[in-house]
Amino acid sequence: MRPLKTAIIGTGFMSWVHLDALRRIGVHVTGMLGSSEAKSLAAASKFGLNRTYLSIEEVLEESEVDCVHVCTPNQSHFDLVSRALKAGKHVLCEKPLAMDSHESAELVHLASQFNQQATAVNYNIRFYPLCSEVRCRIQNGNLGEVLHVNGSYIQDWLLKSTDYNWRVLAGQGGALRAVADIGTHWLDLITWMTGLRISAVCADLMTVHPVRNRPVGEITTFAAADESARKPVEITTDDYGAILLQFENGARGSLHVSQVNAGRKNCLRFEVAGSESACAWNSEVPNELWMGHRDRSNEALIRDPALLSPAAAIHAAYPGGHNEGYADSFRGCFAAFYNAIQQRDFSGRSYPTFSDGDREIRICEAILRSHQSRSWVEVP
Numbered sequence: 001m002r003p004l005k006t007a008i009i010g011t012g013f014m015s016w017v018h019l020d021a022l023r024r025i026g027v028h029v030t031g032m033l034g035s036s037e038a039k040s041l042a043a044a045s046k047f048g049l050n051r052t053y054l055s056i057e058e059v060l061e062e063s064e065v066d067c068v069h070v071c072t073p074n075q076s077h078f079d080l081v082s083r084a085l086k087a088g089k090h091v092l093c094e095k096p097l098a099m100d101s102h103e104s105a106e107l108v109h110l111a112s113q114f115n116q117q118a119t120a121v122n123y124n125i126r127f128y129p130l131c132s133e134v135r136c137r138i139q140n141g142n143l144g145e146v147l148h149v150n151g152s153y154i155q156d157w158l159l160k161s162t163d164y165n166w167r168v169l170a171g172q173g174g175a176l177r178a179v180a181d182i183g184t185h186w187l188d189l190i191t192w193m194t195g196l197r198i199s200a201v202c203a204d205l206m207t208v209h210p211v212r213n214r215p216v217g218e219i220t221t222f223a224a225a226d227e228s229a230r231k232p233v234e235i236t237t238d239d240y241g242a243i244l245l246q247f248e249n250g251a252r253g254s255l256h257v258s259q260v261n262a263g264r265k266n267c268l269r270f271e272v273a274g275s276e277s278a279c280a281w282n283s284e285v286p287n288e289l290w291m292g293h294r295d296r297s298n299e300a301l302i303r304d305p306a307l308l309s310p311a312a313a314i315h316a317a318y319p320g321g322h323n324e325g326y327a328d329s330f331r332g333c334f335a336a337f338y339n340a341i342q343q344r345d346f347s348g349r350s351y352p353t354f355s356d357g358d359r360e361i362r363i364c365e366a367i368l369r370s371h372q373s374r375s376w377v378e379v380p
């Protein structure tokens with residue numbers, strides 16, 4: 001089979017993270033489509049791309065493009081993913097898959113109609129080798145029965161009322177923000193590692209800044225704004241959330257999410273407590289897994305493919321001691337996705353699927369309903 005070729009939609013933060021990871025696994029990126037001609041041209045020039053796309057039609061009409069990566073704000077995912085699928089492309093969409101569960105259910109349905117095309121949602125955190133190791137150890141029974149899972153995903157880049165990005169607007173990012181933007185990574189990871197579905201949630205959310213002073217013009221994720229021109233904008237989305245969880249096996253859990261936690265740049269933590277042992281991980285120290293025991297010394301497992309379970313070792317690109325991190329998790333996710341395409345295995349066993357993306361959106365909607373009703377809500 002000839003090497004696969006991919007076009008990236010969007011020219012912001014995720015677009016160049018995707019480009020970098022795709023190049024590492026030998027997928028040829030034909031070009032990027034930006035929201036303006038100037039952005040498409042700038043991306044082509046900066047990254048040495050052959051094509052400068054000026055419209056989504058140009059991307060989809062190009063027969064040599066096998067796959068499309070959707071790296072645009074959430075509001076545009078449904079339209080771009082639908083069109084790419086109908087044009088015969090494999091599709092990898094950034095999370096969240098869509099704005100709400102009506103859209104995500106329709107995309108799951110569409111993906112089932114085009115079942116010779118691979119469809120994935122980029123829940124890249126699964127591909128940190130030590131998170132994969134936790135999944136293996138839970139499957140092997142090393143932790144015993146899962147009793148409870150606790151953790152957080154916290155950042156500080158939206159701490160000030162002058163901090164702004166399209167995500168803060170419900171119309172562009174969705175009704176939930178901190179929970180749907182970063183909490184969803186934690187919820188997907190925990191569900192995938194434990195193999196346990198979340199059956200009910202009880203949530204308390206907070207909007208710290210009901211008004212933000214937004215800069216005039218577009219701000220790429222994590223970029224500093226031009227201070228000269230600003231205007232106030234009303235915010236309804238959550239800056240913080242605390243959520244109690246019930247799992248299908250009766251296990252319990254809790255998650256807190258914040259984008260206003262000073263000093264925490266991008267920190268996902270979890271601790272899984274099993275009936276035999278426990279384990280804990282922190283994305284800011286991603287090469288170390290803590291294993292806790294009741295009757296013997298605790299352990300620290302350092303990421304080293306020679307010491308990991310085979311299913312986890314395949315996600316470690318470098319030998320032990322050569323630290324890997326955020327960018328490598330994209331490489332791992334895309335390697336799984338493109339290997340499956342090369343093998344024409346569209347079962348979605350090795351990567352996060354549209355069904356996983358749809359499930360996440362239904363959990364997020366249950367979280368919002370729980371907050372609004374101040375009560376426990378079942379996840380449908």
Ligand SMILES: NC(=O)c1ccc[n+]([C@@H]2O[C@H](COP(=O)([O-])OP(=O)(O)OC[C@H]3O[C@@H](n4cnc5c(N)ncnc54)[C@H](O)[C@@H]3O)[C@@H](O)[C@H]2O)c1
Pocket residue numbers: 009010011012013014015033034035036039070071072073074076094095096122123124166181219220221
């Ligand atoms: N997996 C992760 O770790 C992770 C991290 C950050 C963002 N994301 C997701 O990635 C997506 C993009 O987020 P980002 O942080 O890169 O945003 P960003 O604002 O940095 O970039 C978005 C880009 O899309 C462009 N764009 C907007 N509409 C477009 C259209 N119709 N066609 C072409 N380009 C268009 C914008 O001009 C901008 O360049 C979001 O869905 C977000 O949730 C995922």
